[in-house]
Structures are given as C-alpha cells and as structure tokens.
Amino acid sequence: MPECVVIADDLTGANATGVLLKKMNYNAYTVMNEERIELSSLENCDCVLYPTDSRGVEPDIAYNRVYNVCELLKSEHVKVYANRIDSTLRGNLGSETDAMLDSLGEDYTAIVAPCFPSSGRILLGGYMLVNGQLLHKTDIAIDPKTPVAVSEAEVLFKEQSKYPVSSIYTKDMMKGKHYLADRIKEEIQKGSRIIICDCVTQEDLDLIADAVITSRKKIIAVDPGVFTAALSRKLIKPSEKAEKSRILAVVGSVHPATKGQMEDLWLSQRTHNVFVQTKELLDSKEARDKEIQRVIHEILAESGKNVISTVTGDGIYPENRIDFNYYKSKLNCTMDEVTQIINESFAEIAYQIFKKEDSYKGLYTSGGDITVSVCRRFDTAGLDLLDEVLPLAAYGRLLKGEFEGIHIITKGGSQGQKDAINRCVTYLKEKLYI
Structure with a gap:
C-alpha cells in the first residue's frame, strides 16, 4: 500500500514529482481517474500521485477536488502526505492546502518549502526568486491563466487560505535541526496551520525534513516535489523488488x-x-x-x-x-x-x-x-x-x-x-x- 500520497494541481507536476521518487527506487504510480482506482491494485505502490487539474479553476472547485481525492487516498499506512504546487506559486495554493488540512484533521500542519534548486526556484527572506529575479518581475506575473503579481509567499497563502500562516526565515535555518524543530513547534503552538520555510539548497530541504521528523509533528509537505522527495527518502523504505540491481x-x-x-x-x-x-x-x-x-x-x-x-x-x-x-x-x-x-x-x-x-x-x-x-x-x-x-x-x-x-x-x-x-x-x- 502507498506510504506517500501526492496530490498535484496538474499532471506534469505530478509526473515530475513521480520521477524524483522513482530515482530513489520507489514504485510511483500516477492515477488520473479516482472512480477507477482499486486500492488493491496499489498494493505494490510506494507512492501514489493524483493530478486534480485544479490550478486554473475557481478556488472552491479546487478545494472540492483535492478534498475528495485526499478522503479517498488517506490511510493509516501513509507516512508522507504532499500537496504538489507549482514551482512559481501559481494556482490555488491556499484552497488546496486547506482541503488537505480539513481532510486529514486538526493535528496536521502544512510545511511549505517551495524550493526547486536545480530549476533556479528558491525562497529567501520569504521572497520567491526565479533564476535570481523576484517572482513578480518575471513572465509569471503576466501569465495569461494564473498570473502571480506578488513575490512574498506568505502574502499569497494569507490571501488564499482560511488558516493562520507564518514564516520561518534563513536565520533560524542556520541553527540546526533541533532549533528548527523547536521553531516549528513554537509556530504550531501559536496557532499556525501553514508554516512557510525559507529554502535555497538541497541541504536546506533536508534540514527542514530532519526538523519535521525531530519535531514528531504530523505535517503535509507543500512544495514543487523536491521537499516531498527528501522527506520520503528519510521516512519510507522502498518496497522490495524481485530483482534489484x-x-x-x-x-x-x-x-x-x-x-x-x-x-x-x-x-x-x-x-x-x-x-x-x-x-x-x-x-x-x-x-x-x-x-x-x-x-x-x-x-x-x-x-x-x-x-x-x-x-x-x-x-x-x-x-x-x-x-x-x-x-x-x-x-x-x-x-x-x-x-x-x-x-x-x-x-x-x-x-x-x-x-x-x-x-x-x-x-x-x-x-x-x-x-x-x-x-x-x-x-x-x-x-x-x-x-x-x-x-x-x-x-x-x-x-x-x-x-x-x-x-x-x-x-x-x-x-x-x-x-x-x-x-x-x-x-x-x-x-x-x-
């Protein structure tokens, strides 16, 4: 049974995340029709990815699609839940994250790490940079379907989510996983359900994953796929295969x-x-x-x-x-x-x-x-x-x-x-x- 469930706002994003997981020797399946899912067919699947095609729809429609899929796929076997978002923060970030939080329950917190180092997407000081440029100064700002005119991730989530949002910045990342775990717990205690973390490198993503594990808090990974892969690598052992080279x-x-x-x-x-x-x-x-x-x-x-x-x-x-x-x-x-x-x-x-x-x-x-x-x-x-x-x-x-x-x-x-x-x-x- 799947131990990693990734709900993505589009098919290409789901597949891109699936490839990252496949490279770590996980069996990763992309499922495109919830009515035809038979859970028994996922017995040998480590990671299931479901694209909801919800990036460009109305927020309430996006919420319903994500909520319904999460209800279908959640189980006691799952160790990693993820909301795969666009690497340039387009789409219904808030409503989709809210849907997963509502489905999984009040003891879950969303950890947002919207970093894709190899593609030049980083979050520094709360600002999204794309190849060194502020997000709102790139072509994403004039995207015809889902434009993004704000570079601050926290602002975007606050505009779209019904839940309290907070941020953890680089200065806290520099003090190690135990300190970062304490900061995560501190923000949760204050009432935050969505915590956005600065992240620039793969090392940052691994640090956030280690801090999450150290905190022992139940979380949803919200990211373009790299943080999800890092967290999975630390929590999930790939299924044994008949032949493994x-x-x-x-x-x-x-x-x-x-x-x-x-x-x-x-x-x-x-x-x-x-x-x-x-x-x-x-x-x-x-x-x-x-x-x-x-x-x-x-x-x-x-x-x-x-x-x-x-x-x-x-x-x-x-x-x-x-x-x-x-x-x-x-x-x-x-x-x-x-x-x-x-x-x-x-x-x-x-x-x-x-x-x-x-x-x-x-x-x-x-x-x-x-x-x-x-x-x-x-x-x-x-x-x-x-x-x-x-x-x-x-x-x-x-x-x-x-x-x-x-x-x-x-x-x-x-x-x-x-x-x-x-x-x-x-x-x-x-x-x-x-």
Whole structure:
C-alpha cells in the first residue's frame, strides 16, 4: 500500500514529482481517474500521485477536488502526505492546502518549502526568486491563466487560505535541526496551520525534513516535489523488488570538488556511505586488512536497505589527510608506492563486495588511479565504452574478467560541477532500470 500520497494541481507536476521518487527506487504510480482506482491494485505502490487539474479553476472547485481525492487516498499506512504546487506559486495554493488540512484533521500542519534548486526556484527572506529575479518581475506575473503579481509567499497563502500562516526565515535555518524543530513547534503552538520555510539548497530541504521528523509533528509537505522527495527518502523504505540491481561508488579522490559532489549525492539520493580510514591502510598490514574487512562488512550489512552504497576515502575532509612524507619514511618507499597501497586497498574492497553480493551490477569510480586499480583487481581486459555522461565522465561495461558486463562510469576526481557524481549515479540507475 502507498506510504506517500501526492496530490498535484496538474499532471506534469505530478509526473515530475513521480520521477524524483522513482530515482530513489520507489514504485510511483500516477492515477488520473479516482472512480477507477482499486486500492488493491496499489498494493505494490510506494507512492501514489493524483493530478486534480485544479490550478486554473475557481478556488472552491479546487478545494472540492483535492478534498475528495485526499478522503479517498488517506490511510493509516501513509507516512508522507504532499500537496504538489507549482514551482512559481501559481494556482490555488491556499484552497488546496486547506482541503488537505480539513481532510486529514486538526493535528496536521502544512510545511511549505517551495524550493526547486536545480530549476533556479528558491525562497529567501520569504521572497520567491526565479533564476535570481523576484517572482513578480518575471513572465509569471503576466501569465495569461494564473498570473502571480506578488513575490512574498506568505502574502499569497494569507490571501488564499482560511488558516493562520507564518514564516520561518534563513536565520533560524542556520541553527540546526533541533532549533528548527523547536521553531516549528513554537509556530504550531501559536496557532499556525501553514508554516512557510525559507529554502535555497538541497541541504536546506533536508534540514527542514530532519526538523519535521525531530519535531514528531504530523505535517503535509507543500512544495514543487523536491521537499516531498527528501522527506520520503528519510521516512519510507522502498518496497522490495524481485530483482534489484545495486550500485557501488568507490571514491578515493581528495580533490576539493569531490567533497561537494559526494555531499550532493548523499543529500539527493538514498545511500549508505562508509568512510575508509586512510591512515589504517598504511600503519601496518594487519591494520590494513582489518580496515578493509571492516568497510566490506559495513557495506554488505546495509546492502539490503539501499540501492546505492558509497566507499569514500576520509581524506575528502582536510583534517583527515595523511602526511605522505611520514609514510614514505616509515615504509621506506616512494610516493607512488604509498599511493599504490591505498588504491589497491580500495580495489580490494570493491572486489570483495562484488564477489560476496551479486546484486551489485553498477560501479562508479572517481580518480584515475583508483579506476586503474579496480580494473586490475577485477581482472578486466578493458572497457566497452558506450556513452559520455558529462564531460570527462565515460560510461561503459567491463570486458572479460570475473565481472564481465558490469556497468561502470569513470570520472576524474576534479571534474564536473557540484552535481556531477549525483548525475553519474542517476545515469547508472537509469541504465540498470532501477
């Protein structure tokens, strides 16, 4: 049965949110006719999305459509309720949110996080900005069907909703999830049923989701889909599938870009990460073997819960970086020989994971030396190159060896924008039909 119910004001918005959820390995169904819904047919559905086509209708009609669908789809199994709104705040924001609040009951509060970072939609100081411009100064202000002449989200909701509305701004976001959870509870205690949160980045959306969970309050997510996806990722485990192909990302690069790229992946998708303590790989053979086995064990222990696993060198954080000169002296070897020990250790971790868990069908490697070591340990004859994912990121399959046919993407550690690794892993998921 669905654990996430998304009621959207139009079909394209419903589908766009469904794709975000699908990328996190949820079974997501868009339903377009409530009279033909048979709840038994949704047994294997994690997330159901229902478009009401209510953006351009009269507020009372929009209210009735959303209320009726919410009455039909609500159940004790649902962990995430969402009102999917337009990313530029067009339509019947207030009446649709009121409808869900009325259907679900007085112990629910709407948390509005109208941010879509990748599309340039953010809320800062309560003002909606679209690619850096105030909303009322964009073409949305003269939209022929649903124009929006106000950039302040709180004003729009107050004009349209019968319930008290309040806002939480960036200054409160900077103090962590516990403080933010307290602020949410404080606004609810004051009587707010709709709370609008500033949000600029994916990290902000994850913080709001963590705060909501920490507050233990029942909420409705009101957003263009990204906040809903973040909340779902934290609350809902995807249904088990008969066959599930998993992806392992092996990242040993310590380039500053790698840190941002890995954090973007961890924030965007359901992953399980284990940091490799690089120092342990060099202290002694016994310490190295112990560290390799620790990482392998921790990855395999959590594999059943995650499609994506990441093995990351702790050197992406500067405070963990080792003094190579010390180890050159201690081990009486060259810099190349020191780095070879590290690279071969990462390769051994990857090899053992693929050897012990055959559901791993996709591999992402970052850094040329790591990639070479992994290919050698896998005894592959080479790569069957198939596509360019993004500049300097290549997709292909392993040729020969124990794991012939495994899908692989390789990328230089310094290459790409902040979302580069996330894009590579998403590409792998699509190729594996996850």
